[in-house]
Amino acid sequence: MTEIQLVARPNGVPTADLFAFVDTEPPEVQPGTALVANLYLSVDPYMRECMDDIWELNSPLEGRALGRVLESRTPEYKVGDIVFHGNGWRTHALVTPGESRLIKEEAGVPLSAHLGILGGTGLSAYVALGRVSKLQPGETIFISAAAGGVGTAAGRLAKLFGAGRVIGSTGSRGKAEHLVSEVGFDAAFCYRDGPIVDSLAKAAPDGIDVYLDNVGGEHLAAAIDILKQRGRIAWCGAVSSYNHEAPVAPRNLFDIVGKELRLEGFLVRENLDARPELYDRLIPELQAGRVVSDETIVTGFDGMVEAFLAMLRGENRGKMIVRL
Ligand code: NAP
Numbered sequence: 001m002t003e004i005q006l007v008a009r010p011n012g013v014p015t016a017d018l019f020a021f022v023d024t025e026p027p028e029v030q031p032g033t034a035l036v037a038n039l040y041l042s043v044d045p046y047m048r049e050c051m052d053d054i055w056e057l058n059s060p061l062e063g064r065a066l067g068r069v070l071e072s073r074t075p076e077y078k079v080g081d082i083v084f085h086g087n088g089w090r091t092h093a094l095v096t097p098g099e100s101r102l103i104k105e106e107a108g109v110p111l112s113a114h115l116g117i118l119g120g121t122g123l124s125a126y127v128a129l130g131r132v133s134k135l136q137p138g139e140t141i142f143i144s145a146a147a148g149g150v151g152t153a154a155g156r157l158a159k160l161f162g163a164g165r166v167i168g169s170t171g172s173r174g175k176a177e178h179l180v181s182e183v184g185f186d187a188a189f190c191y192r193d194g195p196i197v198d199s200l201a202k203a204a205p206d207g208i209d210v211y212l213d214n215v216g217g218e219h220l221a222a223a224i225d226i227l228k229q230r231g232r233i234a235w236c237g238a239v240s241s242y243n244h245e246a247p248v249a250p251r252n253l254f255d256i257v258g259k260e261l262r263l264e265g266f267l268v269r270e271n272l273d274a275r276p277e278l279y280d281r282l283i284p285e286l287q288a289g290r291v292v293s294d295e296t297i298v299t300g301f302d303g304m305v306e307a308f309l310a311m312l313r314g315e316n317r318g319k320m321i322v323r324l
Helices: 046-054 120-132 149-160 173-183 196-203 217-226 268-288 301-313
Strands: 002-006 019-023 034-042 065-072 082-085 092-095 100-103 140-143 165-170 187-190 208-213 227-235 262-265 295-299 319-323
Touching: 002 301, 034 082, 065 092, 082 092, 120 149, 120 208, 120 227, 120 268, 140 149, 149 165, 149 173, 149 208, 149 268, 149 319, 165 173, 165 196, 173 187, 187 196, 196 217, 208 217, 217 227, 295 301, 301 319
Parallel strands: 140 165, 140 208, 165 187, 208 227, 227 262, 295 319
Antiparallel strands: 002 019, 034 065, 034 092, 034 319, 065 082, 082 100
């Protein structure tokens, strides 16, 4: 069994030498536990913040993962079951039923979707639209980091919610074109092409009703400028600041008062009770092929660190996932 450890803390943009691949002895399967071989591992932006002070050095790292049970000493799991758990960044993991859950394999639903549109990623998008901003049919929504995991899931869900116009921003023209041609966005722009506020005004000549913020900083300021009176902001993340390169707070925060906007942050982990609704809504759509889980899959445990760094650089389309 091999695990990846953090061996030093980053200063700005992280690099591969901050991580080490460490071979370890397989853990003993104690009563109440099961040993799984990990099949899929998730890399996520929040992990960049964990590198600063949350993850311990020279210790196993956490991260969402899907594994197949190899050996079980708990009645909840049998050999061959698929289990979702938080012991990622390693080839094998010891899990307990209290800290993991069984994944039901369904025809027409790729397993990796449980780390993508059916996982915390899709749930974040669902909560942003359904619970926080309460997106209504016919409304215009702007989504930043639109070509990523949460962004693509939000774009697809916005269409299911009946949004009138779905606009996205992303880091390259190729990804912007992909959003329109493959993911179903009505308009998308590259935020590097000019002032974000100008690109957004052009894409949303009548303004926007809802902004799903994955980025913070200048994206948030632009959205505040273009939002209609009494518009809503669901604040999901601030990836532009995770490497400490940019301020999170927008220059025009006080316009929230004059425009009577509502800005609400949320944590997906506090909204796990919405998962059954997400499954009910999406599994039939996935099975019918009307919705797909947008994913970039990197093959091989050796590629885990590079997949994480590439995700931070924006090289993913949809959710970045590593397949072992
Ligand atoms: P993701 O969007 O798949 O990957 C991160 C993306 O961020 C990259 O693909 C890159 O795409 C973009 N990015 C990187 N640096 C940027 C910058 N300086 N400015 C603008 N965009 C930048 O990741 P995700 O998992 O779906 O997460 C998206 C956001 O949601 C993150 O902020 C994350 O922290 C947040 N989140 C929050 C919760 C919650 O509970 N609140 C849960 C899940 C995720 P480009 O090519 O477009 O730059």
